[in-house]
Amino acid sequence: MFKYRSCLLFFLSMSLFNCAQPQISDEDLIGEWTGKLTETYDLKLDITIELKGEEAIFRLSRKKDLIVEKFKFDNKIKLDLDDDITFSGIVNKNKSTINGFIGLQRNLYPIKLSREGNHYTGELSFMMLHHLNPKNIRLSIEEVNDNGYTIYPMLGSFWVNDFKQEKNKISFKDYPTGFEFEGQIMPLEMVFDVGIAGNFIAEVILKKNEMERKQNLNTVDNEIKINDGWELSENRLDLPQMQTDIQRDSLVGVEGVLIARNGKILYEKYFAGFDVNTTHNTRSASKSISSAIIGIAIDNNIIESVDEKLYDFIPYDYQYTKDSLKAKITIKHLLTMSSGLDVNNKAYEGYYQNESDDPWLKTVLEAPMVHEPGTYTDYGSANPFLLGIYLHNRLDIPLEFYMHEKLFSPLGITNYVMNTDDTGIIPYFGGGLSLTPRDMLKFGQLYLNEGTWNGEQIISKSWIQESFKKHTKLQDFQDKDEYGYFWYHHTYMVDGKSIKSIEARGAGGQFIFVVPELEVVAVITAGNYRNGKTNQSLEIFRDYVLPALLK
Incomplete structure (x- = not known):
């Protein structure tokens, strides 16, 4: 019987948790378990707002009401529906539509509600999340130690919350969605009930893989024209050796490769069960999107210039952290990773997110300064994090x-997941935005087009040019890459020819490549979070993609 469980956050390092299973042998458990939702279920939620005069009723349902909330209807709606569930619109x-967001855990899912009579209705599907796609749900049990089993829930790049274990029964919350999983681990089969807000909505059955699974066996070649603003090039690019090396695991963890030239897609393939509709956690590659939002705010005269001081709009409660050095930090210093904050220790992302007991903002602002602002470039997610706080205010x-x-609406981007900071309110500018690879490609094309998409100027040309300038060098990086406003500069040597690329980069191998001299934008996504292969995407671009483009 599915019961409600309160959310006691139990973040686990490297997305894993340990659970002891004395009743089942190691041989029974170790390996990969795969499965899908039973046929009668899916992971979709229906949202309805029913108008009754000045009052309204919000319903979150899936074949039955899961949450019902009465409220006073207004042009701006903000509802706290459960401990980890919110709606804002x-x-x-x-009054024909409501554009809004469902908040689950610390993630925001966009949704559009359309009006028919006295009802606004819409649907939120989680099928775009790879680890919850019915074709790909899996659980990997990879190691045994004295404390039990090391388990990667669903997909290893995600966390679980509120993990509990008693003998062969386990329960946890899926980090991106807040879905609650309760089930039993058995030698040949695992059965999980899935719920939200304590209500059962689906069943998942996983079975042990008896044969070794090739990591990149599944290849999807998308030739279907999708109405998302992209056109397919008539001159398609072929990369047979790359595909062979992916399927043989000579190249590991690759999940998507897309290439556009002259504004048209000439290569698009997905691997490892991913497809054209699956969103991908861009990790720090979304820092470049944070830079774009700051540029738009300057274009809109919300921010006067990059020379504005950070502390001019830091909340009053944290003004006590300002000292003579911190008072000098500007927007430009944050955009170029040269704020001078101690981003390797007290303002390090792993520290303020996981180790400190204080709010993230308090931890970062109380961190000491180790350099004069603007004198040393030291990469750290605290810099874009502070930009998000600044713009929010x-x-x-x-x-x-x-x-x-x-940004997203003018680009036709509707399938995304936005993560927030620890408040659950403010989008986190440090990374983690989930987009489809096509939409990542679209963002790169926007910059190649100097801020235009489909004839509309979304970001000013001057901001694109300023963002792409080589403002500094990342002094703590081995390659000491030149750096713009959250954009990397890198030069490749291919057959004796020098090719310059401007790049958004994220952990695990998430890359957007913009190559103006070739009129090319490319995207490579991967799942290399724990194997030291993050930079394999750079090698793929250098060794396979660029040589093919230069032929």
Whole structure:
């Protein structure tokens, strides 16, 4: 019987947890378990707002009501529905639609509700999340130690919360969605009930893989024209050796490779069960998107210039952290990773997110300065994190709505997941935005086009040019790459020819390559989070993609 479980956060290093299983042998458990939802279920939620005069009723349902909340209807809606579930929405001028976000855990899912009579309705599907795709749900049990089994739930790059174990029964919450899993581990089969807010919504059955699974066996070649603004090139590119090396595991963890030239897609393939509709956690590659949002805010005169001081819009409660050096930190210093904050220790992302007991903002702002602002470039996610806080405090609408209205909507991007900081309110500018590879490619094309998409100027040309300038060098990086506003500069040597690329980069191998001299944008996504192969995407671009483009 599915019961409600309160959310006691139990973040686990490297997305794993240990559980002892004395009743089942090691041989029974170790290996990969795969499965899918039973046929009668899916992971979709229906959202309805019913108008009753000045009052309204919000319903979150899946074949039955899961959450029902009465509220006073207004043009701006903010509802706390459960410990980890929120809804926020803005009604458009003619009251025909509500653009909003469902908040689950610390993630925001965009949703559009359309009006029919006295009802606004919409649907939120989680099938775009790879680890919850019915074709790919899996559990990997890889090691045994004195304390039990090391388990990667669903997909190893995600966390679980509120893990509990008693003999062969386990329960946990899926980090991106807050879905609750309760089930039993048995030698040949695992059966999980899936719920939300204590209500059962689906069943998952996993079975032990008896044969060794090739990591990149499944290849999807997308030839279907999708109405997302992209055109397919008539001159398709072929990369047979790369595909062979992926399937043989000579190249590991590759999940998607896309290439566009002259504004048209000429190569698009997905691997390891990913497809054209699956969102991918971009990790730190989304720092470049954070830079774009700051540029748009400057274009809109919300921020006067990159020379504005950080502490001019830091909340009053944290002004006590300002000292003579911190008072000098500007927007430009943050955009170029040269704030001078101690980003390797007290302002290190792993510390303020996982080790400190204080709020993230308090931890970062109390961290000491180790350099004069603007004198030393030291990569650290605290810099974009502070930019998100800064912009949030300048806006008269929530930051996620501003991002959707000014960037995602004009680009036709609707299938994404935005993560927040520890408040659960402010989008986290340090990384982790989930996008489809096509939409990552679209963002790169926007920059190659100097801020335009489909004839619309979304970001000013001047901001694109300023962002792509070589403002500094990453002094703590081995290659000491030149760096713009959260954009890397890198030069490749291919057959004696020098090719310059401007790149957004994220852990695990998430890359957006912009190559102006070739009129090329490329995206490579991968799942190399724990194997030291993050930079394999650079090698793929150098050894396979660029040689093919130069022929």
